[in-house]
Amino acid sequence: MSLDNGIDAVADPSRERPLALIPRPLHLQRDRGQLLLPVAGRIVCGSAVDQELGSVLSGQLTDTIQQATGMVWDHSRGQAWNGAISLDLEQKLGPQEYLLSIADQGERRPIVDIRGGDGQGLRWGVQTLRQIIMQCGPVLPALHIQDRPAYPTRIYSLDVTRGRVPTMDWLRHWADILALYKFNQLQLYSEHTMAFPGMSEAWRGTSPLEPGQITDFDDYCARLGIELVPSISTFGHHYTNLRTRGFRDLGEFPEQADRPYSFIERQEHHTINVNHPQALAFSTGLIDAYAPLMRTRNFNIGGDETFDLGKGRSRQDGSSKNPADMYADYLISLCDHLHAQGRHPMFWGDVAVSMPKVLDRLPKDCTLLNWLYDPQVEPDKVALVASTGARQVVCSAVHAWNLLLPAIDDAWNNISRLSRYGIQYGAVGAMVTDWGDYGHINDPRMSLPGMSYAAQCFWNPDDDDRAQVDRDMGLLIYGDATGDYLPALIQAGSSAVFGWEDMVRYWELDDGHGGLNQDVADFLASALPGMNGLNSSADVREARRNMLMALRNRFEQVDQRDALLVDAAARMGRAAAECRADARRTLQAQLMAVHGQRLFNALGRSLAVRHGVLPGAKDAMADGDLADALEIWFESYATVWRQVSRESELGRIASVIWGFADILRKG
Incomplete structure (x- = not known):
């Protein structure tokens, strides 16, 4: 049937093809037939859609249509305009929920209708449609989708400090990918590769990120619906900072500052002496320099792997505190500093989980990032944090660090298991981490499988058909219709003898x-x-x-x-x-x-x-x-x-x- 708006319905079920969607929708109904997009169509946003959001989503769709079909489309707002794609809000839908319909609805009616329960829901519906167009070009399958995420917050944490600092072009490209697969938070982890004032001795020679670049990137992420969150070490993992002439006296073992550089020691040592009179000022100075560069109120203060705490100068200073109290007091001081600014502290939970005394003292208006990277992870530590009433995010990993080729099986096992435990014990979000220990030899493109697994498991952890996820990933990420690219990459990643x-x-x-x-x-x-x-x-x-x-x-x-x-x-x-x-x-x-x-x-x-x-x-x-x-x-x-x-x-x-x-x- 030919419509006045130039849309043709093609009723030929034999031509239907499987759809690869990451993450897969909760409810998808395929109908008979296929529908041909018009050569010169239009996207129309309803008046309830924020103008900036409508502009971003219309731009994403017109760009995707042009890339996939070569066709140039228009976009508009309001009921006076006819369009082949309609974007609007629907009060009956929940937060981040969306409806997507592709159907022949009669003359002068949109062929594609996306309704979001809120702006985020509308955004996720658009990303699903973009994935469909990327695969199908102008001939879309008739279908109906109703979808929403299991975790309201889906986080990617990217290490930009342990040897590899990404270009801004790559960061923007990575943010585009994260948005397409429905992540809504990105954390940039830094120890010494921000060009902090007064710290050039630490960041010299590292190609550091500049404050203006972060502010611009924050704007870019915000347009994509991604909350950019600062993540820094505040008292553990200060290897490079505590090797400088200017800051070595803040460390537990300043006498080690001149030892030859070591990848291994960078991971194992160099914790701040929290009893030093200048320690808190140093840590809060980092927070005060980094936090204003991003619009978020969240801030990840680190606090993980404080291996040297209470073993060096802090012990020699005659303090009667044990390491658990030292840790808790310092963490609470940093949290208080952020609370006074109206910010929300987040911190890595390994130390608190290992010391019940610390866990009991944690302020309740913080978020504990419960990182558990074992591919055979069990739920006990997730349950432990839940039993205290603490707000937690479960954190898995892409399993690519220290490797030329990713450990893809480990990534799936870790991410899929931990995502289920988080839902079971009421976690408020899920994070996947991408580290660069030992110089960050792992190319960021090696993290695509782990990122894809996280996108699926954070959206719907009960849908754990890995074979289906792998097939979808092969088609969407690598454009591979043979189904052999990802299995070959998995084989390569399992063939290291001396890594x-x-x-x-x-x-x-x-x-x-x-x-x-x-x-x-x-x-x-x-x-x-x-x-x-x-x-x-x-x-x-x-x-x-x-x-x-x-x-x-x-x-x-x-x-x-x-x-x-x-x-x-x-x-x-x-x-x-x-x-x-x-x-x-x-x-x-x-x-x-x-x-x-x-x-x-x-x-x-x-x-x-x-x-x-x-x-x-x-x-x-x-x-x-x-x-x-x-x-x-x-x-x-x-x-x-x-x-x-x-x-x-x-x-x-x-x-x-x-x-x-x-x-x-x-x-």
Whole structure:
């Protein structure tokens, strides 16, 4: 039937195709037929829709229609205008709820009607329609959707401090993706890579984010319906800050400030001495510099992994407080500071959960971010926080840190399980974290699977059909109609023998002067199954051999894993040939990671032979070739890094890669 507004109904069920939607709607009814969008259509917003919101949503839709079909559409407001797509509010719907109908409703009636219970609900309906248009072009399936999220707050936390600082273009691109998949909060985690006043000694050489860039990005996120929330360390994780001349005296162990730089120590040490008379002023100064750059009233003050608290200067100062009281008093002081400004404190919950005394003292008008990253996570810690009446957000992870290739199975298991527990115990929100420990070698594009899993599980944790989610992800994220791209990426991510984490651990057993780094050795004895403890009389070579012995079973699988990596790269390449051009942009980063992992695996086996862990004779020529290959790979890796990140601390990764190349050439 031909309509006056140029819309044609095509009743041909045989041409219907499966729809990939992330997250999948709660209720979707497919009807018979397909409907052809007009060549020159119009989007009309109802008068109840905020003008700025209507402009943003109309712009998103017209851009998506043009990209998917080449057609140029108009947009307008008010009942006087006819449109093929109608956007309006519906009081009968709940918060963030929406209705989306695609149907032949007769002459002079819209073909697509989206109603939101509020502005957010209307926004999510538009994102669903955009996903449909991206797949179907101008020929839309007739359907009816009624949908709403399980978690009102769905958060992505992005590390922009531990070696990789993203470009603003990439941050805007990432925000676009988060908006498309219905996240409504983004936290930017920083320790020292904001250009804070008076702290240039800490942020120099890190390509820091500037205040104007954050303010502009806040405006950008707000237009997308994303709340940009500041997230900083306030008394734990101050490794770089507490190594400076200007601030080292604030630390628990200022005498360690001149030790050689260490990725491992950056994660394990450098907590502020909370009893220092200038400590609170330092922490509140960071808050006061960062908070005004964003319109939100929320602020994540960190407070996690305060490993050194009460062990150094704070203990020597003669304080009678135990670490639990020190922690609680300082956290409460920071919360009070934020409350006085009308802001809402959020903080990581690991310390409080591990110390019931702290948990009992927490102010109730805060949000505890309960991070639990174990792929086999159990509900006990979520239940514990719920039993206190504390407001909590459950926090899972994309499981990509310290890896060239993501641990996608771990991400699914962690995110899907924890999302269900959060609903069960009344969590007010869900977060997925994206960290960059050990220099942030993981390319941000490796986080797309974890991000997609979180989008689905935060929206509807009971819909846990992973096979369906993977199929939808393959189509939407990678544009892959073959269904093989994601399985190949999962295979590649499961084929590491000697990963970046192993390389850093091996490298940093040397204290920088040829001696054994006892702190790293002690850390590995507790973190690496099968590694025996080492006393101070052990040398670096003995410690490294001990570590490689703990990994021996892996090294015996290098050839098998190498074949799997080669196969995965070939499968990804074949699938990418069928993908959309924009989806193929991730291929270079992933193939670069696959090739790098092959070289890392070969390096591990070479080291195992050198240390007598595996049989075989050292081949100086082969080792020289591997050294060349590592250096050549790194130059290409650096080029890919710069596509999405500033220079930041890329040189720290280079120093490790080049260091191994030098070891290989020593014979």
